[in-house]
Amino acid sequence: MYQEKHRFKKTLSALAVIFVELALMAATTAVFVVAFERVDAMRLAAAAAAKSSSSEVITQEKLDDGGFSSSSSGATQEFKQPDDWRLVLVNLDHELPQTYKANIVHKFNVDIDSRIADSYQQMRDAALKDNIKLWISSGYRSYEKQRQLFSEEIQAFYKNGISREEAVSKAARSVARPGCSEHITGLAVDLNGVLENFGDTKEFTWLQQHAQDYGFVLRYPKDKQHTTKIKFEPWHYRYVGVEHAKKMKALNMCLEEYVDYYNKNQAASH
Numbered sequence: 570m571y572q573e574k575h576r577f578k579k580t581l582s583a584l585a586v587i588f589v590e591l592a593l594m595a596a597t598t599a600v601f602v603v604a605f606e607r608v609d610a611m612r613l614a615a616a617a618a619a620k621s622s623s624s625e626v627i628t629q630e631k632l633d634d635g636g637f638s639s640s641s642s643g644a645t646q647e648f649k650q651p652d653d654w655r656l657v658l659v660n661l662d663h664e665l666p667q668t669y670k671a672n673i674v675h676k677f678n679v680d681i682d683s684r685i686a687d688s689y690q691q692m693r694d695a696a697l698k699d700n701i702k703l704w705i706s707s708g709y710r711s712y713e714k715q716r717q718l719f720s721e722e723i724q725a726f727y728k729n730g731i732s733r734e735e736a737v738s739k740a741a742r743s744v745a746r747p748g749c750s751e752h753i754t755g756l757a758v759d760l761n762g763v764l765e766n767f768g769d770t771k772e773f774t775w776l777q778q779h780a781q782d783y784g785f786v787l788r789y790p791k792d793k794q795h796t797t798k799i800k801f802e803p804w805h806y807r808y809v810g811v812e813h814a815k816k817m818k819a820l821n822m823c824l825e826e827y828v829d830y831y832n833k834n835q836a837a838s839h
């Protein structure tokens with residue numbers, strides 16, 4: 570009996586020891602977990618700090634170059650293309666949707682979408698009556714053609730002894746990244762040979778007054794450079810249809826702004 574009692578006591582004390590040890594282990598683990606969590610939190614904070622300082626650099630860079638550099642924001646996810654093909658938005662943040670169907674024909678010595686051919690011809694004929702000669706120097710450009718132009722531009726910068734990364738970023742400022750130029754839509758035309766001073770010509774003045782009557786808009790206006798992220802291009806016109814072109818002109822909106830406005834109005838009317 571005594572032996573049994575003794576054994577029982579022994580077992581109890583052994584259990585107590587195990588219990589205490591377990592409690593100690595648990596406490597130690599808790600300390601470690603807290604410590605690890607703190608390290609983790611510190612690491613996250615450090616990462617966040619690094620991130621915010623690098624995006625500040627990007628912002629500063631953007632300010633330095635006038636906001637022309639491309640942004641890799643996730644805008645594509647929230648953005649909805651308008652339900653009107655004439656308003657399809659292609660820019661540095663939005664590539665041409667894969668479902669978009671262009672209808673390319675060879676006309677006026679270039680490739681363009683057949684659906685804008687009549688409107689362009691009417692505009693060209695009306696201009697000619699006012700002694701204004703318009704001609705298309707560039708229309709539709711395929712993805713492959715854009716890729717070629719882009720890599721030629723990179724090579725040109727690369728030769729000047731700058732880093733590849735810098736060459737790519739410089740090239741992106743003068744030539745759109747492949748898939749990001751709206752020439753891929755077939756709805757854009759460069760007029761009269763891409764002249765830097767085209768904005769000072771009587772042809773440009775005529776277009777400013779009449780292009781919207783034929784469904785065309787100046788796609789990259791001088792006062793919208795921060796929105797389009799493309800420098801002023803007086804020669805580049807985009808077909809959007811007469812009613813949209815007239816509204817854009819009246820509201821002084823570039824396509825980015827107008828698409829946003831259009832989508833909001835569409836959503837409100839449904």
Ligand SMILES: [Zn+2]
Binds near residue numbers: 752757758759805
């Ligand atoms: Zn162009």
